[in-house]
Amino acid sequence: MHFSRNLLSGKRMCLFPLMVLLFIAIICMAFSSEESDEFNFAKREILLRRIGHELLLQSGDSTSRVLPIKNIAENEYQISFENQLTFQSDFLVNSTQRLLTKDAFAGDYVVNVLNCVTSSIVYGFVISKNRKEDIISCIGRKQPKACYVINVKFKPVGRYTAKIGYILGSLSFLAIFGFVFKKSVKPKKDLPKEEESKIFTFGSVLFDAPKRQLVINDNTIDLTATETRVLLIFALSPNETIARSRLQKEIWEDEGVIVGRSLDMFISKLRKKLELDPNSNIVVIRGKGYKLEVNS
Helix, strand or coil, X not given: CHHHHHHHHHHHHHHHHHHHHHHHHHHHHHHCHHHHHHHHHHHHHHXXXXXXXXXXXXXXXXXXXXXXXXXXXXXXXXXXXXXXXXEEHHHHXXXXXXXXXXXXXXXXXXXXXXXXXXXXXXXXXXXXXXXXXXXXXXXXXXXXXXCEEEEEEECCCCHHHHHHHXXXXXXXXXXXXXXXXXXXXXXXXXXXXXXXXXXEEECCEEEECCCCEEEECCEEEECCHHXXXXXHHHHHCCCCEEEHHXXXXXXXXXXCCCCHHHHHHHHHHHHHHCCCCCCEEXXXXXXXXXXXXXXX
């Protein structure tokens, strides 16, 4: 028993630092994705350059350069070219969709083609994860040769919101883990050593505490662990009033919550199991508690 208590105490002492370590590990996992994010955004710029490259080839230009990709605003990039070009609208749509499927963060985005001189939008389309929300028009039309820039604006994917949600979800997991762990290490109220091996007799009843059994007139009746603990208190003091508060304290205090109706339920079950012996009954002492009433 002493070793068991020390073991449970040790588990409790380990619980808090263990949860702290788990939380730190989860935080590190959440924010270690920063390097991965940077890699994905670097990959995005290469994919955008590839879109520009394919447009130049489609225009018949295999020598001029795609200029460096510009990050012109939050989640918005610009593809520009060294020379003028012409393009087919459907080719731009297909090429963009095909290449940006390789972008981990490219869910929804808007593509606008602007004339460099007038800054007017000459063509545009919207791509969404939900294909029903795509907006694509003027397919099959060829744009005249001119100076163009292509702006691609991505819908924010909520990376930081996702991380916060990940952390909050992890905290919920830790809370559940802590609750389950605490319940698993919570000591059950054992029978006292000097009492757990006792066999009691009252009326026509033989109460075998270790086996959790009643034997009444050759009838064997099994008891639950809680029923055994409740009856043991009565058996130690037959014909004496046991305060309701004492029963609740001794039986349920270690469970953290004392529920009055639980005691009533177990008393009721014990009464039914004692019905075979008319000389033994648990009676209510109004305003005080209960008593195992045994008639000689």
